[in-house]
Amino acid sequence: MNTIADPTPSTATGAQAPAPLAARPVPRRTGFARDTAAVFVRESRPLVRDPFSVLFSLVQPLVFLGLFGPLLVGAAGGDVAGTLQWFVPGILVMVALFGTASTGANLLFEMQTGSHERTLVAPLSRNALLVGRALKEVVPLMVQGTIVVLVAVPFGFSVNVPGLLLGLVVLAVFGIGFGALSYTLALGCRNRDWMFWMVHQTLLFPLMILSGMLLPLEDGPEWMRVAAAVNPLSYLVGAERALLAGDFGAPAVLGGAIAAVVTCAIGLVVGVRAMRRAR
Amino acid sequence: MTKHTQAGTGQMITARGSTKTFRSKGQTVEAVRAVDLSVAAGELVAFLGPNGAGKSTTLRMLTTLLPATSGEATVAGCDIRRDPAGVRRRIGYVGQGSSGGHTQRVRDELHAQGAFYGLGRRETRARAAELLDSLELGPFANRSVQSLSGGQKRRLDIALGLIHRPELLFLDEPSTGLDPHSRANLWEHIVELRRTTGTTIFLTTHYLDEADQLAERVMVMDHGRVIADDTAGALKESLAGDRITLGFAGRADASAAAARLGGELDPADPTRLVLTAADGERALPRHLRELAAAGLDVVTATHRPPTLDDVFLALTGRSLREESAGAGAAETPEPAAA
Incomplete structure (x- = not known):
């Protein structure tokens, strides 16, 4: 068998007489940026190794696009292209919402198996453990968002490319924050999977419906419009609609950007605090 | 040969009055009660006791995973309270669970672990290759962790714990749940590691034969206290x-x-x-x-x-073998459940 480290000739046998210690370098200190990069790379690797996992989480948004979209066209009585122009930006927000909301489940699983514990005992900054994971959300989000748009184009959806890029940036900022909140939920639930999924399911559909991404809320009752006004997702949907249409100056763009930044800030602050308390 | 690190000559672990209490369902549970222990550089010490005795809690305090309620401890030359980061850089820790991310590939996890410990890219790759080879994981390097057998996963856990050549390795029940063949194989690797590198090893187990045959010193823990601390031979002679x-x-x-x-x-x-x-x-x-x-x-x-079980029986009036068989009925909660 080969030696495991620092081969030192030894006459010792068995466990009774250890070989003399060779000098061992102590790993050097690393900073937040380097630690975050290390965590980000680890989290992203499975995506690179198995890109189909990125496509898998596209099933739901594409189902909405393909099965809900035609109904919307029929109900509104408008043309397909016009309806898509209104509907596709909402689907992009849906991708960001559903993709990042369940990411905490990965952490939950790693907390249960023991690989999270391994990262806690490594000399990594706790902040980096959370931020590196949250930043990883950006990668699948960009790919998925682009695919949704490309799928819609043959049906008459017209894209303003700079608008799309800016729209993806806004979604990325939101996704980092929402992913961080999902990790926070996982850290809070520990070994209670059911609690994670219960909160997840309870929040996600109301957030989705009260954002106006599927159906306009203008005709809804007053209380729904009030709920939408405090839902950051409705600002995000408004911003995406303006950006993908190339309307960079619309007030909705600023509103969406602020909603994304606020979600991101809250998610990271809450997430980092939870990770610092993690055992 | 005489080129030692600071830990090469002295104590690797010293703890005085280490105590951990948990609040569980409105009650205070004393998981670890004023434990004193010392482990010299190069020793292989087994921490033996039934489930719920406080072994894992002690280990988690020493590895900075849990803050101690009171007491002082120095691990690998660093104070666990004042310099937890220093402790983390110097120790390797293999917990009870499986350390590898299930969807990760074996080699990728080793590379990630190298980055976690601040190793350079080239050094990480070389070290990963070395560990894959020495722990007989080479054929599985490109497989996902979830496809490995129990014994292979455990060897990966140990490889992950060794990526930065720690001077002190903690192993929490390394062989629990393995079949006899995998257990024997794992032990060969641990003995080989010690023979070639002189790494100090501190491990918990509830397998009596393991502690008896492999450890130079056995510490017996029960109800949060260390109730015996000697070589297996001396403990048995004492009976x-x-x-x-x-x-x-x-x-x-x-x-x-x-x-x-x-x-x-x-x-x-x-x-x-x-x-x-x-x-x-x-x-x-x-x-x-x-x-x-x-x-x-x-x-x-x-x-x-006499066996170590007789020692345990004489010390506590209970058989460790029976205690371990009734694993679920631990009287003191381990931190994972608290």
């Missing part, structure tokens, strides 16, 4: 003698034999009498002759040298 077990047709015979020879009836089977004797081989025929003269029929007779 002064072999165990002789005599079986009888009924309880009355066994009691009558006890009245003559002393000893105690086996609580699990009161038709059996258990005796200790300095020299079991000679004592057994003597006892048989005496009982035959008294007209008592001995149905079965065995003698064996």
Whole structure:
């Protein structure tokens, strides 16, 4: 068998007489940026190794696009292209919402198996453990968002490319924050999977419906419009609609950007605090 | 040869009065009670005790995973309270669970681990290749962690714990749940690691034979306290003698034999009498002759040298073997559940 480290000739046998210690370098200190990069790379690797996992989480948004979209066209009585122009930006927000909301489940699983514990005992900054994971959300989000748009184009959806890029940036900022909140939920639930999924399911559909991404809320009752006004997702949907249409100056763009930044800030602050308390 | 790190000459672990209390369902649970321990550089120490004795909690305090409620401890030259980051850089830790991310590839996890410990890219790759080879994981390097067998996963856990060549390695129940072959294989690797590198190893186990055969020193823990700390041989010698077990047709015979020879009836089977004797081989025929003269029929007779289980039994009045069998019924919660 080969030696495991620092081969030192030894006459010792068995466990009774250890070989003399060779000098061992102590790993050097690393900073937040380097630690975050290390965590980000680890989290992203499975995506690179198995890109189909990125496509898998596209099933739901594409189902909405393909099965809900035609109904919307029929109900509104408008043309397909016009309806898509209104509907596709909402689907992009849906991708960001559903993709990042369940990411905490990965952490939950790693907390249960023991690989999270391994990262806690490594000399990594706790902040980096959370931020590196949250930043990883950006990668699948960009790919998925682009695919949704490309799928819609043959049906008459017209894209303003700079608008799309800016729209993806806004979604990325939101996704980092929402992913961080999902990790926070996982850290809070520990070994209670059911609690994670219960909160997840309870929040996600109301957030989705009260954002106006599927159906306009203008005709809804007053209380729904009030709920939408405090839902950051409705600002995000408004911003995406303006950006993908190339309307960079619309007030909705600023509103969406602020909603994304606020979600991101809250998610990271809450997430980092939870990770610092993690055992 | 004399080029030591600071830990090469002195103590690798010292703890004084280490205590951990949890609040669980409105009650205060003392998981670890004022534990003192010291481990010298290069030692292989086994921490033995039933489930819930406080072994893992002690380990998690020493590895900075859990803050101690009170007490002082220095690990690999760093104070666990004042310099937890220093401790983390110097130690390797293999927890009870599986350390590799299930969707990750084996080699990728080793590379990630190298980055976590601040190793350069080239150094990480070289070290990962070395560990894959020495722990016989080479053929699985490109497989996902979830596709590995229990024994392979455990070897990966150890490889992950060794990526930065720590001077001190903590292993929390490294062989629990493995089949006998994988256990033996894992132990070969641990012994080989120590032989070639002199790494200090501190491990918990509830396998008596493991602690007995492989560790130079055994610390026995029960109800949050260290109740014995010596070599396995010395602990067994302290019991002064072999165990002789005599079986009888009924309880009355066994009691009558006890009245003559002393000893105690086996609580699990009161038709059996258990005796200790300095020299079991000679004592057994003597006892048989005496009982035959008294007209008592001995149905079965065995003698064996004392085991660590006898040590545990003598110290606590309970058998560790039975305690471990009833794993779920731990009286003190481990931190994972608290």
